Amino acid sequence: MIKWLLLIAIGYFFYRWLKLQKQAKENVNNPSKPMSDKALDSEPVVQCQSCQVHLPRSEAQIYDSRFYCSQEHLKSMDEQGWLGNAHWRLSPNQDDRPEEVRPDLVVIHHISLPPGEFKSGEATQYVVDFFQNKLNPNEHPYFAQIADQKVSSHFLISRSGELFQFVSIQKKAWHAGVSFFKGREKCNDFSIGIELEGDGDTQFEQAQYETLANLVRELAVRYQHLQFAGHSDIAPTRKTDPGIFFDWKRFQNDAGISSDRLPYGIAKR
Known part of the structure; x- marks a missing residue:
């Protein structure tokens, strides 16, 4: 399980690195459009309360200060016996x-x-x-x-x-x-x-x-x-x-x- 989580995390940060490289290249070609602070900073990663998968915060479903990877998981019962949309x-x-x-x-x-x-x-x-x-x-x-x-x-x-x-x-x-x-x-x-x-x-x-x-x-x-x-x-x-x-x-x-x-x-x- 830890191995898969590490692979997911590595894949996510590699994706962010490629995105930043692309943005930097665009900024060189277009100096009037500077790189944004958002592009410089990695987006926070959160964990689904139900399945524990990691995902960017902007892609998560949020309910009662908890994070879910999908509406399906938000509306379902987790393994500990707690309902997501309560x-x-x-x-x-x-x-x-x-x-x-x-x-x-x-x-x-x-x-x-x-x-x-x-x-x-x-x-x-x-x-x-x-x-x-x-x-x-x-x-x-x-x-x-x-x-x-x-x-x-x-x-x-x-x-x-x-x-x-x-x-x-x-x-x-x-x-x-x-x-x-x-x-x-x-x-x-x-x-x-x-x-x-x-x-x-x-x-x-x-x-x-x-x-x-x-x-x-x-x-x-x-x-x-x-x-x-x-x-x-x-x-x-x-x-x-x-x-x-x-x-x-x-x-x-x-x-x-x-x-x-x-x-x-x-x-x-």
């Missing part, structure tokens, strides 16, 4: 999955901080802060009530469809709590948690469904046998999310999920 906000609330356990369940939630006030411009950041244990308990009375909670989710989809990731899908996020799925308990061990910004009294936005469908399709590339449930399905005595305003049928159609992947059906609940 905002990465690492949560300390995570741990390893049990040995040899791979996710086979996606749990859909809703969240609003403060409750019901997700239309505020700061609401999404409050959720981000909550999952990173940075929520200021003095900013709202409700925040003082949850200040000691340590929770997280793999993903959050804001009202505008913006996607955040807090935990690698290879790791266990703390989103399900006491839960059961088809005779198995501790759903965090084998599930991926997706939070939709909203509450049980409001329709979700079209942009959220679109982002959710794209995310699920990408997850299915890595895990072909995923099933899908709401938090209320796996913790019915404690939780009601994503709630009656989550359209399971629309979700199924948008994401292209077969009925056998929805063990609780598509009725609103």
